[in-house]
Amino acid sequence: MRFKGLDLNLLAAFDVLLESRSVSAAARQMNLSQPAMSAALTRLRDYFADDLLVAQGKRMYPTAFAEALVPQVRETLRTVEAMLATTSRFDPAATQRTFRLVASDYVVTAVLAPVLQALPRLAPGLRIELVLPSDAAQSDLRDGRADLLIAPEQFILSDHPSELLCEERHVVVGWADNPAFAAGGPNLDAFLAAGHVSVRIGASRDHAFADRQLNQMGIVRRVEIEAPSFSTIPWMLMSTQRMAVMQERLARRLMAAFPLAMAPLPFAFQPMREMVQYHRTRTSDEGLRWLMARLREAAYRS
DSSP states (O other): OEETTEETHHHHHHHHHHHHOOHHHHHHHTTOOHHHHHHHHHHHHHHHTSOOEEEETTEEEEOHHHHHHHHHHHHHHHHHHHHHHHHSOOOTTTOOOEEEEEOOHHHIIIIIHHHHHHHHHHOTTOEEEEEOOOTTHHHHHHTTSOSEEEEEGGGSOTTSOEEEEEEEOEEEEEETTOGGGTTSSOOHHHHHHSEEEEEEETTTTEEOHHHHHHHHHTOOOEEEEEESSGGGHHHHHTTSSOEEEEEHHHHHHHHTTSSEEEEEOSSOOOOEEEEEEOOGGGTTOHHHHHHHHHHHHHHHHO
8 A cells, every 4th residue: 555655564664674773683573584674675765765774883773864753653553553443343252463461460460360361261362462561661652562551550651541440459468477467467666677578670670659659658668678579579478577568459369379468557558549551542442442341340350
């Protein structure tokens, strides 16, 4: 298909070329031969009258003009994708779509797991790609590399729509034989005196919601271990007197598999609003609406 003399298939090639900055890597990603991808780059150069990618040594670098085109091309591709998703009715029993979700291991364990267990029955051809939060999570959503971003309200984008998935209470968790949990859980003095396990997320080691909130409240814990994920916490609590602040849904699931105890926090603590966010061009995507409905059902039941 051509629009004003441009083969629109070349826009997809442009996007992959600019992301990979390699003709051979782009060819593999698009299941094309290397000569075919080289020909696509030549046609793009001819159309835009610009080199777009310039070889320096063994690497290729985009020109300033190419970098200026990237957001426009990606927005165009997202709009076309949204149009196709909107005009074709979504049938979960017949779909072969793939959805890429950015979600923490807490969300995967506490909310997504029941949905994933039901997919072979509800949508046997549906494929889910799970990606842990990282520094690139927000740009992945903006650029269409992620379909849904599931995160606390403080971490979502302001320029794309989002919906409440669930409100989550936090609890304090410890080894089942920890004496501090024997009589209803630790008081504030015991909580502050104990060693703690906290969670830092991604390559930038961002504080999780609970740690941020505690810092804002001026509650200083004696952190003995900083874990890379919520699912690693049980091994660091068992056979110790340590404690961890954790989402209640996750704590209940982990207690079914590990000898853990949980108790209310010994102070007031605001609930976490877990949101699900999607690109603004995907508002009418029936497939995403179906998937978000399943996520809300699972969150409500858990």
